[in-house]
Amino acid sequence: MKDEYKNIRKAAEILGVSINTLRRWDETGKLKSIREKAGKHRFYRRKDLELFKMSLFDLAMDWALDKKGYGPEDKFYCQNSSIFQGRLDHLTGDLKRIPELSILYSLISLITGEIGNNSFDHNLGNWPDIPGIFFGYDINKKEIVLADRGQGIFYTLKRVKPDLKNHKEALSVAFTDFISGRAPEARGNGLKLVRKVIEKNPINLEFQSGDALLKLQRDGKKLNIKKGQKSIRGCIALIKF
């Protein structure tokens, strides 16, 4: 019986979220706690927690889709590019320690850096609500997740390509067309590099902005862009290696 129920502190630890997040999820009905009476301590069934244990991607998507917007868990939140740079350095170190990634580690870090920095470069001073990005990774599952609540690829690219019609077209341009010239703003063509690296290496990417979902993999010659299940304003990326 004792092992069947966890208090809120233990439950937060198991799920890797804060106690405040659990309280919010309880209030919105996303993860209901069990209480003997109103106002009494919250408890959670162990099995419920196991079922609920969300993937990093689910957590990031949940954050990106939230209507009001809130700061994500500290361990995933990079409020500015300096924090992101520090955590990217940490990721690079973790990847480098894996023997089979002795060559690939620098490319995985490179594409992670390009996607994360892209969010900062194109939203600096224009974040609609929460500044910064969600950045998390799980070395055992071999996955990296990045998300932002920024303006999205369509809106930011429209500034240099006013003829763009929708999110799908914007993603296609972002990952395909070289936007040369340094005016009206400097561009590193980072997402084109991401595509080129993935085409030649055992890395998969799912990247969504708006309602357009792009899937990239090794030897994928044609861009595979479909409609995502839900539309997000900013961007979300799942890298698997």
Added chain:
Amino acid sequence: MNIYLKKFGTLLTSRQLGKEAFAIFKISLNKLKHGEKLIIDFEGVEVFSPSWGDEFLTPLINQYGERLVLKNTKNASVQATLDMLEKIHGYKFTIDKK
């Protein structure tokens, strides 16, 4: 003149950091003698991105052309980024393959 890029860090990503690195580095270019080669050594660099590279290398190749020589470029991200910069700008880096 030999420059070790790792003096700017081993993780060379983001346009802003590339811009800052170049602003500091260009002061030391006064010491470059007439006709002398400018050798940029990538030894120890772990991650090198196009945005950082664009801010640092593009002004150098525009100014020095073939006098700019790149060394120890075997790291996979360095190679991918140099290829990308050549494609974007249409220039060709001189690589010391020794």
